[in-house]
Amino acid sequence: MNQDELIQSAKAGNRDSLVSLLKSIEASIYKTAFYFMGNEHDAKDVTQEALIRIYTKLDTYQEKAKFNTWTQRITTNICMDKFRKNKKNEVSIEGAEISLAGQLNVEKKIEDKLMLEELVHQMKNLPENIKAVMILRYFQEFSYQEIAEALNLPINTVKSYLFRGRDYLQREYQQRGGVHQ
Amino acid sequence: MINCQESREFLSLKLDGELNKLELKELTEHLSSCRSCQEYEQRLDNLHQDILSLREVALEESIVDKLFEKNQFMVEEKKDPSAIQKMTGRRWKSWYSLATAAVFIILIIPIVSMLNSNENPSEANYKMAQMDTAYEKSNLKSVDGDSLGIASTAEGASGEYTDTGNNFNTLTVDPTAQESQAIYTAVEENNQLVIYQADKEIYRTVKWDKDVKVEWEKPIKNEVIYFLSKNGEQVGKYKINLNKLKEEKID
Numbered sequence: 001m002n003q004d005e006l007i008q009s010a011k012a013g014n015r016d017s018l019v020s021l022l023k024s025i026e027a028s029i030y031k032t033a034f035y036f037m038g039n040e041h042d043a044k045d046v047t048q049e050a051l052i053r054i055y056t057k058l059d060t061y062q063e064k065a066k067f068n069t070w071t072q073r074i075t076t077n078i079c080m081d082k083f084r085k086n087k088k089n090e091v092s093i094e095g096a097e098i099s100l101a102g103q104l105n106v107e108k109k110i111e112d113k114l115m116l117e118e119l120v121h122q123m124k125n126l127p128e129n130i131k132a133v134m135i136l137r138y139f140q141e142f143s144y145q146e147i148a149e150a151l152n153l154p155i156n157t158v159k160s161y162l163f164r165g166r167d168y169l170q171r172e173y174q175q176r177g178g179v180h181q
Numbered sequence: 182m183i184n185c186q187e188s189r190e191f192l193s194l195k196l197d198g199e200l201n202k203l204e205l206k207e208l209t210e211h212l213s214s215c216r217s218c219q220e221y222e223q224r225l226d227n228l229h230q231d232i233l234s235l236r237e238v239a240l241e242e243s244i245v246d247k248l249f250e251k252n253q254f255m256v257e258e259k260k261d262p263s264a265i266q267k268m269t270g271r272r273w274k275s276w277y278s279l280a281t282a283a284v285f286i287i288l289i290i291p292i293v294s295m296l297n298s299n300e301n302p303s304e305a306n307y308k309m310a311q312m313d314t315a316y317e318k319s320n321l322k323s324v325d326g327d328s329l330g331i332a333s334t335a336e337g338a339s340g341e342y343t344d345t346g347n348n349f350n351t352l353t354v355d356p357t358a359q360e361s362q363a364i365y366t367a368v369e370e371n372n373q374l375v376i377y378q379a380d381k382e383i384y385r386t387v388k389w390d391k392d393v394k395v396e397w398e399k400p401i402k403n404e405v406i407y408f409l410s411k412n413g414e415q416v417g418k419y420k421i422n423l424n425k426l427k428e429e430k431i432d
Contacts, residue, residue: 022245030240048244119231137197138232144199163193170224173231 003067011058018058022051028068028140029075035135036079038124046082050075069150072140076132076151083128122172126165129153133161183207188218196229365423367405369395374407376421384426386419406431 001009001017003024009017026047033046053074061070123131132151136142148155183191188211194200195208212218366377374395376384389395389409393416397407403424409417421428 019245019249022248023243026243026245027240030244031238034238035235044240044244047240048248051245051248116231116235119235123232134232138235144197159190159194159199162197163190166193166196166225166228167189169232170221170228173228 004063007058007061007067011061018055022055025054025068025071026051029071031139032072032075032135033079035120035123035139036076036131037083038120042082042086046075046078049078049082053078065149066146068140069142069146072136072142073150073152076136080128080132119169119173122169126168130161130165130168133158134165137162183211185211185215185218188212188215189221192218192222192225196225367397374405374421376405376423384421384423384428386421386428 001020003021006017006021006024010021029050030043030047033050034040034043037043037046050071054071057074061067123134126134129151133147133153136147136150142150144155144158147153147158151158153161188208191200191204191208195205200208212222365383366380368375368377371388372391372393373388374386374397375382386407390411392411394410395407396410397405403422405421405423407419407421408415409419418431419428420431
């Protein structure tokens with residue numbers, strides 16, 4: 001079954017289809033959540049919550065929007081809520097970020113890995129809307145149009161946020177050495 | 182002719198392949214004579230490559246599998262932060278009060294335990310009638326005030342029902358919780374359907390006959406519906422309201 005058929009089948013109550021559908025998207029939800037929250041623990045919480053919400057709201061999904069756009073919208077919304085809540089409670093997530101290098105799965109030298117950790121850390125600290133745009137562009141490979149739909153932003157704002165996100169990072173990240181000299 | 186600010190914005194667009202021919206030409210022209218923007222382009226390209234090299238991040242174990250573990254289902258509840266939530270003993274002293282009732286539940290695989298019955302049909306029917314009567318009696322008992330003890334006060338004429346005594350554990354919930362998603366588990370134990378919320382028992386149905394089979398179906402909103410059947414015939418259909426922790430017979 002292709003994704004559309006899977007969705008129809010799941011909507012009709014077929015449990016196996018539902019499970020298959022959710023399994024087919026959980027990795028990409030986790031990816032967005034991980035880069036948004038900056039740590040594995042929060043990313044898993046967000047992923048679980050997003051999967052539940054996607055399931056419970058499946059009836060409201062109409063085919064006009066693309067499924068991925070819809071699921072990423074839900075994911076980023078949950079990320080933003082949780083991130084704000086964490087900040088409010090001053091939950092310390094520094095410790096949770098320590099072994100990012102392991103999560104990153106990248107074949108690089110240790111120093112490079114540390115620099116990339118720094119990059120993830122910087123990304124995490126971007127303003128939430130800019131961060132969301134950057135994540136959807138880089139990690140979900142969404143087009144400008146898809147980003148605009150997912151986040152309910154005008155396309156020009158998407159362009160502007162991408163510029164600002166990159167501009168900020170090239171300054172902050174490079175200041176700490178970056179991977180390239 | 183474009184200035185440095187515009188050229189830098191163009192560089193960002195260029196990374197995404199979003200520059201038209203004219204814009205690309207203007208950018209190239211500017212870069213050919215602007216050292217500062219050339220260096221900016223270099224840093225931007227480096228950053229771009231580094232972010233691209235970050236892509237792989239993986240879930241070691243499927244979260245979907247965990248969510249759909251046998252007997253588990255999820256309910257999304259919005260709780261009123263001022264709600265009192267302490268319940269002890271056999272009777273609920275107070276209720277959850279919910280701000281909204283937007284609740285959905287996922288289905289579980291039903292548990293089946295079926296033993297062959299040696300009784301003749303008329304005896305079986307009599308027992309079923311008794312179950313229904315006892316059930317209705319217990320419902321009536323629970324109407325007064327805010328006591329809820331359904332399962333524990335059921336004393337059917339048939340004597341098949343045992344006073345289940347301390348059914349309900351003390352349950353306290355953080356009153357400041359604005360919204361929570363609880364994971365519930367439904368398990369058949371001792372011919373009763375028991376519902377746990379995050380490992381704490383929150384509801385236990387009336388006990389049924391030994392040779393009665395139970396099945397529960399895909400819940401709607403915050404209600405678990407279960408069927409009792411004997412010898413392949415449905416003998417009762419009940420609905421458990423998870424917010425009120427109360428059940429009633431339907432059909």
